[in-house]
Amino acid sequence: MSLIRAEKLTKTYRAGDVEVPAVRGVDFVIEPASFAAFVGPSGSGKSTLLNMVGCLDTPSGGRLTVLDTDVASLDRRTGAEFRGRHIGFIFQDFNLIPVLTAYENIEYPLIMVQEWPAARRREQVMRMLAAVGMANQANKRPDQLSGGQKQRVAVARALVANSRLVLADEPTANLDHDTAYRIIALMKTMRDELKTTFVFSTHDPKIMREAEVTFTLEDGRLAQNSAGKHG
Ligand code: ADP
Numbered sequence: 001m002s003l004i005r006a007e008k009l010t011k012t013y014r015a016g017d018v019e020v021p022a023v024r025g026v027d028f029v030i031e032p033a034s035f036a037a038f039v040g041p042s043g044s045g046k047s048t049l050l051n052m053v054g055c056l057d058t059p060s061g062g063r064l065t066v067l068d069t070d071v072a073s074l075d076r077r078t079g080a081e082f083r084g085r086h087i088g089f090i091f092q093d094f095n096l097i098p099v100l101t102a103y104e105n106i107e108y109p110l111i112m113v114q115e116w117p118a119a120r121r122r123e124q125v126m127r128m129l130a131a132v133g134m135a136n137q138a139n140k141r142p143d144q145l146s147g148g149q150k151q152r153v154a155v156a157r158a159l160v161a162n163s164r165l166v167l168a169d170e171p172t173a174n175l176d177h178d179t180a181y182r183i184i185a186l187m188k189t190m191r192d193e194l195k196t197t198f199v200f201s202t203h204d205p206k207i208m209r210e211a212e213v214t215f216t217l218e219d220g221r222l223a224q225n226s227a228g229k230h231g
């Protein structure tokens, strides 16, 4: 069974009297343990698509199935519950909580969403800190970390609750090239180890080549659907 399946998926925003078609009928399938990317220029619909997959936004039409669930049928509360249970997010601007340490940022989903007991929580957070190479930075706050280090913490936070799916919206856009490649490599390692599916978006053609499956968006439509250099 596919992890994500979209059929004739559309999203139209309304701004007053004006309709903005952000996604115009796309079909795609993403299999479990994929390392997939949506690629396209600014405004092509990448964020809209990822937000619908992550239940942060609802489709206007078509079908969208994520982990065997028809996510269009979820309301705000059940959508949030589904997201908290199965989906991790990584954002362009990291979105770490500034007053919390690296350790506390990673621990946050385990407290807020999943209510893990303290001992198991500590063990899991330490494991994730080590996995992303940040064990010796555990007590630093985001303003004491570099961009690449902040994104490592964000990767750990996205994975800490054993998410089946991680969505990353332009996760390397605020990083220099070397750091960007290291973050993509880290995500791929985590995919290999945990069999988590990673779906990221980028408008950077170099980063795009690191994906195993790419979907190219142009003005809300899929322009081409190709296997990357590993495929
Ligand atoms: P990308 O992430 O590829 O830059 P987006 O998905 O953010 O593209 O945007 C796709 C289109 O939808 C753009 O034309 C954008 O202006 C429009 N759009 C996105 N979000 C909204 C919104 N909340 N309200 C109105 N229009 C929006």
Ligand code: MG
Residues within 6 Å of the ligand: 046, 047, 048, 169
């Ligand atoms: Mg975007």
